Amino acid sequence: MSQHVIFAAPFFMDATLRFVRGATRVDGIHVSVISQDPAERLPADLRARLAGHWRIEDGLDPDQLVTAVRQLEKRLGKAVRLMGALEQLQVPLARAREALGIPGVSVEAARNFRDKSRMKDVLRGAGVPCARHALVTERQQAEAFAAKVGFPIVVKPPDGAGGKGTFRLDRASDLATFLDRYPPTASQVTLYEEFVRGTEYSFDSVVIDGRPVWHSISRYMPSPLEVLENDWIQWCVMLPRDISGPEFDPIREAAFKGLDALGLKTGLSHMEWFKLLDERIAISEVGARPPGAQFTSLLSYAHNIDFYRAWPQLMALDEFNPPPRRFAAGAAYVRGQGRGRVRRIYGLDEAQQRFGDIVVEAKLPREGQPPSDSYEGDGYIIVRHAETEVVEHALQQIVKIIRVELAE
Ligand SMILES: Nc1ncnc2c1ncn2[C@@H]1O[C@H](COP(=O)(O)OP(=O)(O)O)[C@@H](O)[C@H]1O
Ligand SMILES: [Mg+2]
Known part of the structure; x- marks a missing residue:
């Protein structure tokens, strides 16, 4: 029935x-x-x-x-x-x-x-590595935290999303400016974190009745924060075809331990994490929901199934059986340069000629389109191939070749 x-x-x-x-x-x-x-x-x-x-x-x-x-x-x-x-x-x-x-x-x-401060308390309590943090409601707490962990530090709303309101502060004068502009109060709580240096990845995974049943790893190039700070940077995310190597063992272990501690029994979650320069890892944040920014499409292309159907099926029936990953996939996000609306796109012909055969989906900015207010950018191009190197190369080239000009 x-x-x-x-x-x-x-x-x-x-x-x-x-x-x-x-x-x-x-x-x-x-x-x-x-x-x-x-x-x-x-x-x-x-x-x-x-x-x-x-x-x-x-x-x-x-x-x-x-x-x-x-x-x-x-x-x-x-x-x-x-x-x-x-x-x-x-x-x-x-x-x-x-x-x-x-x-x-x-x-x-x-x-x-939802609450990034609680999240970090729970994760650290479970022995899962993450950045040191403090909830700040008064100026002195901010200064004390900076004195303890040193610059740079990252400030963000405790329940933010899409990178809105997230900033990196490099020195004491940046902190002073930030505090003047956004004075912390009991109702305007800011989350302060020590700055983590490393390569940023995601870990998307499914648990059913507390059992790990599936995961995917993808790499951000460069990190979302760099993309937020430089509104012209065209960025990429890549899902390597093979993620079975021992270099990912630490995140597999930490991620599922963290999800268990946070209390996820059945569901798909989207985690962000860093591989530090010395091979240690730090978990950054995790949402108990499917990822945005075309990630669900990328997962679909990499596994040759429809994840927009697979996720509701998991939520409705506790069923999740994707086939093994058969492709690497990635998205290049194009972003307008300058100010105003989209005027012209350069490099499409060259990109099409060189990489058209591995493009599986694209949404290109239209002339006259208002600029995007999100780091996802004004358009994207998704590529897929059985070899990771081919996808990585194509993404890196596409963001170099394509340029979107904005004009008032
Ligand atoms: N402690 C940190 N160290 C270094 N970079 C950080 C840190 N916290 C956040 N970032 C950067 O800022 C981005 C956005 O922060 P995040 O907490 O993921 O917010 P959101 O929920 O809006 O995605 C991250 O993807 C990462 O690039
Ligand atoms: Mg995030």
Whole structure:
């Protein structure tokens, strides 16, 4: 008998809708949607695939989520799962599930994943290496922390996402400027971290009933912080085909130990971590949700399956069986240079001629398009090949060849 699964999708962003669509393709379930956006904004074909829809005023309010679930259940039967991909939704969803008695990530665990300070306390408590940190509500605490760990330091909101509000401070004068501009108070808490030097990677993984069942590793080139600090840097992320080597043993061990300590029983999570210069590692952060920035597409290309369907299937039925990775895959993110809107793109012909045969997806900036306000950039190109070196070379070349000019 078909089971009722509810997908909370407050805002109909492209990535969210791809997961909703994937959910409607999972056998054995019928899917209804709770949203803040009106149903009319759903693409017609997707709307037709849904068993139901309920609109709420505030898509992040746990009480409204509970009411919506009860309404949908009246027509569609008891909901076996309540899921959502958005980072900011994870605690409200857990609260709603708790009130309704629907299984899933607990409120405690969801808070461990949402609050970066709690996260680091839990990880360190479990013996998992991560940067030293402090929650700062007064100027003196910031100065004391800097004196303890030394510069550079990184400052960020404790519950941030997408790198918004994250800065690196290199010296005491940077700290003083930052403190003047964003004075810390009890209600304006800032998270301070010691600066970790190394290469940044992700560790995306699945656990079922606390058992590790799958993982993927990808490398950022360069780090998201460098990309944030330099709004012209075109960056790449790469999923090597073979990640079985011993160089990744430390992160495999630390990651699953960390996830267990944070309280994830069943789910997919996206972790960011550093390989330090001396081969030690440090875990940076982890979200109990699928990754953004085209990572889900990259995972799909590398494994030749649809991860937009595989994730809802995991959440709905506790099933996850992707085949072994058969390809390396990577994305090159193109970003406009200058100010204003997109005026011209250079180098497309050359990139197409040299690497067109391994490009599997691209979204190129359109002329007149306003510049992106996110480090994901104004467009991307995804490549895939059985050999990691081929993908790495192509990505490095593509970001050199393609240039997007902005103009007022
Ligand atoms: N302690 C740190 N040391 C070095 N770089 C850091 C540190 N914390 C964050 N960063 C850099 O800043 C980026 C964004 O920070 P992160 O905590 O991941 O925020 P978000 O949740 O917004 O992604 C990271 O990807 C990394 O490049
Ligand atoms: Mg991050």
